[in-house]
Amino acid sequence: MAVMPMKRMTIIALRRDRKSILEYLQRQGEVEIDRDAPEDEFYHKIDVSGSRQIFEKNVQLLDTALSVLASYAPEGGGLLSSLDGRRILSLEEYESALSKRDKVMETARKIISLQKDDAEAKASVPKLEITKESLAPWKDFDLPLDHKGTKKTAAYIGTLPGEMSLEDIYVALAGVSEHSDRFDVNLIASEPQQTCVMIVCLREDAQDLSEALHRLGFAKAPSSSDVPAQEVSRIEAQIARAGAQSVTIAQEIAALAEHRDDIKLIRDYFALRADKYEVIGEINQSDKVFILTGYVTAKVAPKLESALNDKYDIILDLADPTEEDDVPIRLTNCGYAWPIEGLVENYSMPGKGEIDPSFITSLFYYICFGLMLSDAAYGFILAIATGICILKFKNMESGLKRTLSMFFFCGVWTIIAGFVFGSFFGDSVSSIAQTFFGVDKAAADGLLPALWFNPLNDPIRMLTFSFAFGLIHLFTGLGVLIYTDVKNGKVADAIFDGVSWMLFVGGCVMLLLTMPMITGMLGLDFVLSGAPAKAAVWITLIGLLGVVAFGGRESKSIGGRIGSGLYSAYGITGYLSDVLSYSRLLALGLATSVISSVFNTMAGMVGGALPVVIGVILYLIIFLVGHALNLAINALGAYVHANRLQYVEFFGKFYNGGGRLFAPFTAKTKYYRIKED
Numbered sequence: 001m002a003v004m005p006m007k008r009m010t011i012i013a014l015r016r017d018r019k020s021i022l023e024y025l026q027r028q029g030e031v032e033i034d035r036d037a038p039e040d041e042f043y044h045k046i047d048v049s050g051s052r053q054i055f056e057k058n059v060q061l062l063d064t065a066l067s068v069l070a071s072y073a074p075e076g077g078g079l080l081s082s083l084d085g086r087r088i089l090s091l092e093e094y095e096s097a098l099s100k101r102d103k104v105m106e107t108a109r110k111i112i113s114l115q116k117d118d119a120e121a122k123a124s125v126p127k128l129e130i131t132k133e134s135l136a137p138w139k140d141f142d143l144p145l146d147h148k149g150t151k152k153t154a155a156y157i158g159t160l161p162g163e164m165s166l167e168d169i170y171v172a173l174a175g176v177s178e179h180s181d182r183f184d185v186n187l188i189a190s191e192p193q194q195t196c197v198m199i200v201c202l203r204e205d206a207q208d209l210s211e212a213l214h215r216l217g218f219a220k221a222p223s224s225s226d227v228p229a230q231e232v233s234r235i236e237a238q239i240a241r242a243g244a245q246s247v248t249i250a251q252e253i254a255a256l257a258e259h260r261d262d263i264k265l266i267r268d269y270f271a272l273r274a275d276k277y278e279v280i281g282e283i284n285q286s287d288k289v290f291i292l293t294g295y296v297t298a299k300v301a302p303k304l305e306s307a308l309n310d311k312y313d314i315i316l317d318l319a320d321p322t323e324e325d326d327v328p329i330r331l332t333n334c335g336y337a338w339p340i341e342g343l344v345e346n347y348s349m350p351g352k353g354e355i356d357p358s359f360i361t362s363l364f365y366y367i368c369f370g371l372m373l374s375d376a377a378y379g380f381i382l383a384i385a386t387g388i389c390i391l392k393f394k395n396m397e398s399g400l401k402r403t404l405s406m407f408f409f410c411g412v413w414t415i416i417a418g419f420v421f422g423s424f425f426g427d428s429v430s431s432i433a434q435t436f437f438g439v440d441k442a443a444a445d446g447l448l449p450a451l452w453f454n455p456l457n458d459p460i461r462m463l464t465f466s467f468a469f470g471l472i473h474l475f476t477g478l479g480v481l482i483y484t485d486v487k488n489g490k491v492a493d494a495i496f497d498g499v500s501w502m503l504f505v506g507g508c509v510m511l512l513l514t515m516p517m518i519t520g521m522l523g524l525d526f527v528l529s530g531a532p533a534k535a536a537v538w539i540t541l542i543g544l545l546g547v548v549a550f551g552g553r554e555s556k557s558i559g560g561r562i563g564s565g566l567y568s569a570y571g572i573t574g575y576l577s578d579v580l581s582y583s584r585l586l587a588l589g590l591a592t593s594v595i596s597s598v599f600n601t602m603a604g605m606v607g608g609a610l611p612v613v614i615g616v617i618l619y620l621i622i623f624l625v626g627h628a629l630n631l632a633i634n635a636l637g638a639y640v641h642a643n644r645l646q647y648v649e650f651f652g653k654f655y656n657g658g659g660r661l662f663a664p665f666t667a668k669t670k671y672y673r674i675k676e677d
Contacts, residue, residue, distance in 0.1 A: 002356055003331060003350055003356050004332050005297070006662075007295065007320065008295060008318070009293065009317070010316070011291070012290075012316075015285055015288055015289055017313070017314075018285065020311075021312060021314070022279055022292075026665055029664050029665070029666030029667060030296055030304060031295070031296045032295045032328055032665065033292060033665045034283075035283070042286055043285060043286050044284060044285070045283070046280070049281065052281070059267055059270045059271050061108055062104075062105075062108050062270065063267060064108075064112055065107075065111040065263055069256070069263075072257075085393065085396045086395070087673070088673050089265075090674075094265075097262065097265050097266075101269065107256060118246050128238055137191060138196060141228050142227060145157055145221040146223045147198075149203075153203065154206035156197075157221045158219050159195060159197070159218070160172075160197060162193070164195040165187075173185070173212055173216070177211075179205055183201045184199065184200045184201070186198040264672065279665060295321070295662070328662035329660060329661060331358060336362055337359040338405065339402045339409065340358045341358050343365065349659030351658035353484065354655065357654075357655055364473050364476070364650065365410075365646055366409045368585065368642040369413060369414065370416060371585045372637065372642065373410075373417070374455075374588075374592055375423045376417075376424045377423075377428070377627075378411075378418070378425075378592070378630075379412065379413070384411075386404040386407045386411060390405060420452045421454055423454075424448055425627055426600050428596070428600050429444070430445045434604065434608075455593065456594070461523050464523055464524065470581070471579060474578055474650070478498050478501055478653050500543050503540070503546065505572065507537070507540030507543050508572060508575075510533075510539065511536045511540055514528045547571075548562065550565065578648075581644075588638055591634060596626075599622060599623065600626075603619045606618045607619030
């Protein structure tokens with residue numbers, strides 16, 4: 001468990017080499033670059049936002065092209081293919097592929113253009129369908145719908161609202177015009193929503209007819225210079241052409257899918273350039289020289305210094321950070337504790353003078369998870385599933401691998417807890433033996449005995465164990481506090497804030513064990529008496545005096561120190577609350593076991609009441625569905641509450657955090673990783 005030591009790095013190099021040096025640092029991903037260095041009269045920042053925006057637009061364009069390809073030609077690969085991480089390219093392969101970038105950009109633009117053409121073709125079809133549908137009532141009409149009449153007559157072709165007969169139309173016209181007897185009405189079609197008509201009159205009566213039709217809600221027919229039947233045929237041909245065009249475009253886009261990998265690579269190339277230009281705009285430089293400062297881990301600093309000196313004319317200085325420097329934090333741990341680094345990062349990185357709590361946390365975290373899930377079969381499923389993924393997908397991203405590794409170790413400890421407490425898919429062994437083999441309950445329950453005890457049969461014993469485990473966890477936290485204070489030369493703080501509370505809390509626990517009522521409630525078969533009981537009193541008093549005397553040592557007055565000390569002593573209730581929090585180990589463990597037993601009982605009731613073949617099938621269905629739900633729900637609960645026990649109860653005893661996570665300038669690519677020897 002360690003916080004990696006850092007070096008303060010300063011690089012002074014020729015401005016002509018800045019891009020090459022930044023690209024090298026970006027590929028290495030080992031240097032955090034200062035981006036807020038103050039300017040002066042010689043060195044200043046330059047505006048490169050225009051170039052960066054061009055690269056960002058190219059990234060967006062290529063992302064759009066990839067999205068189009070994903071729609072028209074989905075990539076193959078199973079459900080787990082996403083675990084395989086980014087493809088690794090050598091620097092030579094990467095630089096060789098960059099020669100295609102202009103051609104790739106043309107291909108991407110072509111893909112997007114084709115997709116727009118396809119969208120337009122598809123969008124035209126609904127409009128044509130609507131027009132075709134509007135012409136349906138006119139299919140037998142033998143004149144163009146935009147027919148206006150002859151030299152001496154005027155024709156009005158359109159629709160009246162509602163369903164009307166020829167007589168209804170004349171009556172309606174008579175109601176709105178005194179010249180209705182001069183109008184000739186041709187009924188084309190009558191439907192519930194509308195009535196299609198052609199009304200003809202002499203030219204001198206056209207104005208009168210127009211006003212009359214307006215009062216009746218007349219609407220002109222769709223404008224067409226062709227006979228409706230011919231117009232419908234033309235529209236159908238347009239729809240067919242649009243469909244054929246869409247199919248052709250889809251085939252063209254699918255054919256361009258062979259360039260998908262190239263598009264991904266060039267997309268990552270422009271993303272790298274955009275990030276590089278962002279840094280170029282944030283470092284100080286003159287006409288000939290640029291200055292770059294930042295942090296690098298002491299472990300890789302010599303190798304990085306040697307490589308840069310070999311490649312460039314450069315001045316590189318490595319120095320130890322000062323107390324005033326805001327040094328970033330990078331953790332390093334063994335394989336067992338490494339997955340817990342993510343847990344620590346999510347909470348807060350260690351502050352100045354604090355140790356990395358990952359290893360000490362790992363000693364308890366996996367056990368907490370295992371006790372709360374506490375089923376050997378569920379543990380096997382977790383461990384095997386995550387283990388196979390880790391072994392199979394060697395190129396998996398580090399963050400995902402860390403998470404899966406954490407659940408692998410959680411699964412291992414769940415297996416141990418399951419056998420210790422006698423749970424394998426709950427009481428499935430007993431249920432199957434009773435349901436299908438006729439074994440009596442007593443004998444069936446003995447087929448998979450608990451190595452220690454079954455919490456379902458003795459919950460008080462499990463509760464007592466949970467409290468004991470919690471005390472060990474909390475005292476370990478106080479021990480880390482003492483170690484940290486001593487390491488930082490604060491021996492007095494270690495005694496006042498650590499040892500005093502250990503004595504106070506430990507003495508109170510011993511005092512409780514001198515009470516028969518308490519030991520009886522906890523199912524213990526002993527009571528402290530005699531010398532241990534007297535020792536408990538003295539230990540408690542010494543601890544209490546230490547807390548009261550020094551808990552308020554920041555106060556300058558004696559009264560203030562005593563008052564603050566007494567208030568600090570009230571914190572013993574917080575310790576009581578913390579210990580009670582560990583009852584969740586019992587609660588979640590019982591929840592897993594009880595729900596498992598319920599599903600096993602349901603499956604046994606159904607399976608045992610039916611013929612063997614049908615009974616086995618139904619038993620398996622209920623068994624698999626029930627346990628899948630139970631595993632999902634209780635694994636999530638175990639994860640959440642295991643985190644809570646570390647964050648609230650454990651970290652609260654010794655860990656403040658507040659450190660800043662090391663954020664190196666690295667290649668933030670999406671599809672490829674560039675490996676440089």
